Amino acid sequence: MKSKCDKGWHDGSCCCNCRHHIKLVKHPWNESIGKGPISEQMGYACTGFFSVGEMVATFFDINHEHGMCELHHHKQEDNE
Ligand SMILES: [Zn+2]
DSSP states (O other): OOOOOTTSOTTSOOGGGBTTEEEEEOBTTOSSTTBSOTTSEEEEEEOGGGGGTOOOOEEEETTOSOOOOTTOOBTTGGGO
């Protein structure tokens, strides 16, 4: 059963249930942005462009858990 979110698209598709939307954590080697322990989250990354052959990930800050785009691919889709 697919999880749905009311903060994304009207059919329940949202960044928070998309397989391309991954958590980004901090790292102590960073000098400013994202400096900290790996147990702390700094934001999110979207790997949606991988699905169209681009090895590019987009960075989102911690306030952008939810959203919607045309590259949405539901997390549970491949297990059904
Ligand atoms: Zn959501």
